[in-house]
Amino acid sequence: MQLTQLFNHLEMEKKRGEDLDHVRKARQRQFWWETPVDDLGLHHLLQLKLSIEDLKNNIQNHATNFILDHSSSLLGPNNALPPIGRSAASSLHVHPNAHYLAFPTAYL
Numbered sequence: 001m002q003l004t005q006l007f008n009h010l011e012m013e014k015k016r017g018e019d020l021d022h023v024r025k026a027r028q029r030q031f032w033w034e035t036p037v038d039d040l041g042l043h044h045l046l047q048l049k050l051s052i053e054d055l056k057n058n059i060q061n062h063a064t065n066f067i068l069d070h071s072s073s074l075l076g077p078n079n080a081l082p083p084i085g086r087s088a089a090s091s092l093h094v095h096p097n098a099h100y101l102a103f104p105t106a107y108l
Contacts, residue, residue: 032044033048
């Protein structure tokens with residue numbers, strides 16, 4: 001009796017595995033980007049490459065806009081750049097964690 005139960009359970013798990021394979025294959029047909037890269041054809045690989053390049057450019061644009069939007073906080077009190085020969089970091093004391101780390105800024 002116990003052997004029969006184990007066999008039935010094994011058959012149910014096999015059926016479940018087959019169903020999951022069908023679902024996975026259907027999703028890969030519908031959402032090709034979920035397919036492993038090694039299984040993609042040239043057309044999809046080129047499309048994936050373009051999408052990744054678009055993402056990279058989008059991130060660069062957002063980073064540039066963020067820097068431009070927050071650049072006023074990097075400028076001096078009169079919204080002027082630091083004097084020539086001095087870096088922005090040395091004239092602005094840009095060590096936000098120095099206080100929390102108990103390091104004198106002279107060491108940073």
